[in-house]
Amino acid sequence: MRKIDYIIIHCSATREGHILTPEALDLEHRRRGFRMTGYHYYIRRDGTTVSTRPLELVGAHVQGYNKHSIGICYEGGLDAQGCPKDTRTPEQRTALRLLVARLLRRFRGNVRICGHRDLSPDLNGNGVLEPWEWVKECPCFDVATEL
Incomplete structure (x- = not known):
């Protein structure tokens, strides 16, 4: 088994009121050139947790961190707009x-x-990752305070 240093939380960037099935997520990732869904788990709005990639396989969800991480994605992350x-x-x-x-x-x-955004580069080098430095806002909540 791989050595795991990170559990990284993501959102699917799906708008409220829209559905993104595990199959549609897989197709989206394959269109981007992946062999399968890049995350190891996908959590649907009803709480169903779907295994989308074997843990033994390196994920495809955060460049530079995939080798020693597990990616978890939840369905959602965007408001209706x-x-x-x-x-x-x-x-x-x-x-x-x-x-x-x-x-x-x-x-x-x-x-x-941590969240995907928490692995953004510290652009000003002050040792604090500030919201303006986030590459993206995913997963749209503060993982460190909640988990």
């Missing part, structure tokens, strides 16, 4: 907490749980 928003349902919040806890039990050690 397409602006970033934490759109997680109570079921998604519960499913995410349970999945992360399960993964932490399996991959013991110093595993950092």
